[in-house]
Amino acid sequence: MRFRRCGADAVLVELAGASEVDTARAALDEARQRGELPDLVELLPGARTVLAAVRPGSRGLDAVRAVLADTNLTAPPAREAREITLPVRYDGPDLELVAETAGLSTTEVAERHVAGEYTVAFCGFAPGFGYLNGLDAALQQPRLDTPRTRVPAGSVGVAGEFTAVYPGASPGGWRLIGSCDVPLFDPHGQPPAVLAPGDRVRFEVRS
Amino acid sequence: MKRALTVLGTGAQVLVQDLGRPGYAHLGVPPSGALDPPALRLANRLVGNHEPAAGLEVLLGGLRLRAECSCTVAVTGPGVPVSVDDRAVGSHAPVHLKEGQTLALGAPERGLRNYVAVSGGVDVDVQLGSRSSDLLSGLGPEQVRAGDVLPLGVPAGLPIGVDTLPPERAPEALWVEVLLGPREDWFDDPAGQLTARTWTVTSDSNRVGLRLTGTALEVLAEYRGKQLPSEPVITGAVQVPSSGQPVIFLADHPTTGGYPVIGVVHADELPALAQARPGTTIQFRVVHP
Incomplete structure (x- = not known):
């Protein structure tokens, strides 16, 4: 996992493959639904990356990093998919x-x-x-x-x-x-x- | 009579815009919204609206409207001739229109986009939290055309009591601050390459992006001719396609792209970029967080 700067208020997280992308995106989405990422504005995956954009001037990117630091990227997403x-x-x-x-x-x-x-x-x-x-x-x-x-x-x-x-x-x-x-x-x-x-x-x- | 405006004529392009529809990028929906948000916010404040109300984004003037009800309007953005029933009234001030009166915008001397706010806001259908037109995605209303009747909402407050404000300046040369990343490592000396040359805005520019021309940016030999697996992009991203001529993404940009983004310009720079005519020169200044 590598964090790439994407302007002042977003980070592009580079991951090893599609399954890690799915897991990282799902972990951030679940954290948002638990109310842990109140400043998250956009959360979108790409083929090998996930972009998280936060409210300008907020500390939201630190919270994004903290959630990902606690995520086991080799495990499939915890929640059942639709x-x-x-x-x-x-x-x-x-x-x-x-x-x-x-x-x-x-x-x-x-x-x-x-x-x-x-x-x-x-x-x-x-x-x-x-x-x-x-x-x-x-x-x-x-x-x-x-x-x-x-x-x-x-x-x-x-x-x-x-x-x-x-x-x-x-x-x-x-x-x-x-x-x-x-x-x-x-x-x-x-x-x-x-x-x-x-x-x-x-x-x-x-x- | 219903609160409405009738469009009598348009110039190059008139679009309904508010502050856009952020939060849907994961579904492939661009943010959209006014390219010069401070100008739209100001216009709304002048007529007593809430700042995010929908107004009209007018490219290179030429809009003529007839008020079908009594209302207050204000025109912001670069300085532009404004008249009511052929009497000059000026921009950047609230103007009262009586039922049947005609508002007309001339062409801005500099810059590209004026914003027209009307008391109550333009009350078209809301799609994904916004009334903005996104022509590429087919969201929001169609481009505004002569003969359209634009419904207005209920006025939210009183127009503010200023006489006049200075119009924005749209300089012929811009310095633009950029933070390197996320793919600066595709380039040899990315900061040096970005800052050593001057770029010129081309006439292919639109709401998707500002297309620049200058000495091509060169990717490292190992990346030459390569495409990235599609990755998310944001407004302000400076994307470098295989031609080496960068594109600065504006509000209607696609949500993913396959070319490297060398840097991202600061959000505060976007309003000035929205007003940059073809021929405007741009120099980047690389900043550090």
């Missing part, structure tokens, strides 16, 4: 490209993707866009050479070590293998985003 199941149709425009790259049939791509047990590593790119860890190695593929100018909402894609569902229409370079018709982000929803860091996610084939 479990979310998303319906998917494997009908994406890049399904054949992904199958060809993986040396699999399109049916096998769908089978491997739907068998995965995923965790929301972090959100970014757009509101409600969750980067899911746990993708089958054969499906870990590069982005498209030329990104699409418009990817429809609900598109299920793969890129590098992650899979994700596009919450809204946007430009995007992920290889698209399917679609999901559950709205993933609604600014009036409680909560507004279906996926938050730490959630466990499964896909289920929609007939």
Whole structure:
């Protein structure tokens, strides 16, 4: 674990891998819910890092460091994660490209993707866009050479070590293998985003 | 008559902004909000609102509004011509509008963004704790356009009794304090590289970031051509993409990024950066905590 300065009121905590990120984020989130981090303004993970931002001028970063000093990063998060199941149709425009790259049939791509047990590593790119860890190695593929100018909402894609569902229409370079018709982000929803860091996610084939 | 303003015309861009929606970055939601928060707070104080009330952020002037009710308005930010029914009234002071009167902003001589507060605040739908427009994320209201009717809230208090305040200055050259990190170790002599040269604000700049041009910042040979695993970024981060030309992230920045952040500018510097026109020169001053 390494603390990297990120301006006067934030720290970027660099960790050894995705599971340490999940544990560190969960430990800080639980401390916040116990009322131990009253000055914490933002708590967000990345792929190998966790950022904690506090109220300017507060002593909040000391409290963040104290919580992490007391956390066993090799243990999984103490609290049970939420479990979310998303319906998917494997009908994406890049399904054949992904199958060809993986040396699999399109049916096998769908089978491997739907068998995965995923965790929301972090959100970014757009509101409600969750980067899911746990993708089958054969499906870990590069982005498209030329990104699409418009990817429809609900598109299920793969890129590098992650899979994700596009919450809204946007430009995007992920290889698209399917679609999901559950709205993933609604600014009036409680909560507004279906996926938050730490959630466990499964896909289920929609007939 | 309902408390409202009718938009008769806009210039380059008019957006509803308040102090933004912090606290949702973990869901991928940018902070958003006024780029020059002290100017919006001041405008709100002048008309008797609470400081965080929503107002209008006006890029390069050109806004014309008709009051559909009696209300108090104030325009802040850089100095800008303001008129009511073609009579000059000046900025940085509370101005009373009667029903049917038209408020018009000229173009600021310097700077970029003026703020218009109205008694009661602009009362559009609240999304994730804020009324701010975030065009990239699709949160908050659309960009304000001619013909829009902007509903107003209930006035919270009385306008304050000042006559006039000096407008902000928007200098043509800025000194900006920056704290190194989190990825200064990607660069050989990061402080030296940041301070030895002068940067110029480019016209690609927007609410996402101030894009600078100058002699490219060089990463160490071992990091050349590499991308970082996506990591969180904050407002004020000085991110260095592979071109070596830095971007200073402003309120609508994405919540994660894949390029190294060499340093973070102090929050107090952001209002001046929000007013920096293309061509403004920037010199960094590396400070230590």
